[in-house]
Amino acid sequence: MLYREMEKTGDKLSILGFGCMRYPRKNGRIDFERTKKQIISAIDNGINYFDTAYMYPGSEEVLGKILSEGYREKVKIATKLLMIVIKTREDMDKMFEKQLKRLQTDYIDYYMLHSINLEQWENLKDNGLIEFIEEEQNKGRILNIGFSFHGNVFDFKKLVDDYDWDFCMIQYNYLDENYQAGKEGLDYASSKGLGIIAMEPLRGGMLVDKLPDSAKKIIENFHIKKTPAEWALRWLWDNPNINVVLSGMNREKDVAENIAIASNVQPNSLKDDEKEMINEVKEEFKNRIKIDCTACGYCLPCPHGVDIPMAFSSLNDKAIFGGMKSNIQYLMTTTENDSLASKCNECGICEKKCPQNIAIVEELKIANSDLEKWYLKIVLRIAKIFMPLF
Ligand code: SF4
Ligand code: SF4
Structure with a gap:
């Protein structure tokens, strides 16, 4: 496993993070024994970043139970405050206490405001949110503070500038260079010293299972043989500003394959013809695009607030x-x-x-x-x- 250092904290995080949103299931419930084997195998193979959230059903409890068996100090836990139901400071305190209990820990290494938007931030920042963050940081119960984000790049930059964040998590993959925060947001946050966690590296499997046939052919005919998943992951890790790529793994095969790739990929190592091949795959997707909007934002602001x-x-x-x-x-x-x-x-x-x-x-x-x-x-x-x- 390879590691990259977080600029603000010096933490060395595994470049592959374990996304705990879709554990293996059996008879409609989380298959605890199988999940435990996968997580312990991931830790034994060097993964040290585990991402969960209040809103992933059963995820925090299961992770907490597994890590309590002697693994807590070997890993960094990332979890998130569920913004859509938070109204008051009391809500924040209650949710955070519950998360610590579920995770069987006294502190959270990487704590995020889950999928926050500018409106929520503006409403809550002076209404207890900043106070909550800073009090918990002073108590040593939140070690790093960040946010996950799905809005546009303009709001993203405003959020980055409005607080002293340690890190952020954005949707990013070779198709999303100009979507949501995109590359522009990534570069901006990185220039301000924020660590970058990339989610949706395979676009929820779309860059693997639902590749158009023409795109599949480009990959199959390329002179270097790798799977679509490996190309998508390599494209991300080629960017030195990305600290962790999160993968929501729940098959032993995927855990093993992703670990193998993450043990053997350096930043800035993709060759020109490899980048060209990925660009060709991207073009196949782009041909399906309906509106040629570049997300430049010149049309904003709309007097009626339309995004x-x-x-x-x-x-x-x-x-x-x-x-x-x-x-x-x-x-x-x-x-x-x-x-x-x-x-x-x-x-x-x-x-x-x-x-x-x-x-x-x-x-x-x-x-x-x-x-x-x-x-x-x-x-x-x-x-x-x-x-x-x-
Ligand atoms: S100005 Fe045009 S291209 Fe730019 S974001 Fe608005 S609609 Fe898209
Ligand atoms: S109201 Fe409609 S037409 Fe007018 S600026 Fe907003 S989006 Fe454009």
Whole structure:
């Protein structure tokens, strides 16, 4: 296993992190014995970064139980405060205490505000959140503070600048260089000294199982033979500013394969023809893109608050990958920020500023009908009301 140092803390973290959001299951429940074997094998093979969250059902409890058997000091635990249900300082304290109990530990090495958006941060930072973070840091119960993020790069940069974060976690892979925080956000955060944790390295398996046939052929015909997963991981680790790549592993085969790759990949080692081959694969995806928005943000701010680049990147995402994941991610972010495409009143100000000459008003109508499904809005509203806090 190879390690990279966190600039602010000096921690040497394994470049492969274990994502604990999808443990193996048996009869509908977490298969504890199999999970335990995988986690111990991962630790024995050098993985020292384990990522969980309050909202992953059973994940913190299972990780805590396994690590309590003599492994706690060998690893760094990363977990997250569930922002969508937090309203008061008391909520933060209660949730954090519960997490320590679940994880059977006195401290959290890497603590994140889970999928935070600018609106939540602005609402809570002077309403107990900063006080909570700093008190727990002073008590030595939060060692490093960061956030995970799915919004646009502009909000991302504002968040980076607004607090003395140690690290952040962003969605990143070879398809997402210009999506959400993207490369621009990654470089920015890194230049400010934040450690970078990359999530979704395989786009939830899309860069492996759902590669278009034409993209698969490019990989198969390349003169160096590696799996699609290995190319995707190597592309990430080629970037020296990425500290940890998180993989949500739950098959022994994947744990072993990923460890083998992570033991043998140096930054800046991809050759020109390898990068070119990955770019060709990327082009095959790009051919499916619907709107040529570069997420430059020149169209912003919209007087009605519409997050135009977010709407278009989500539409493109849906066109490439299908399914409902893009809808849910889009609705979660824009509902909270009050920046839905449906808020557009067609004033046209944004269109005059778009260097790509995109028919923004018309495309937002499509975003409204394709992304803002009424039933998903209801499900999200209900989930928010009934999300168990304690
Ligand atoms: S046309 Fe719509 S999205 Fe564009 S600035 Fe006006 S209200 Fe905002
Ligand atoms: S100005 Fe045009 S290209 Fe830039 S983010 Fe807005 S819609 Fe996209």
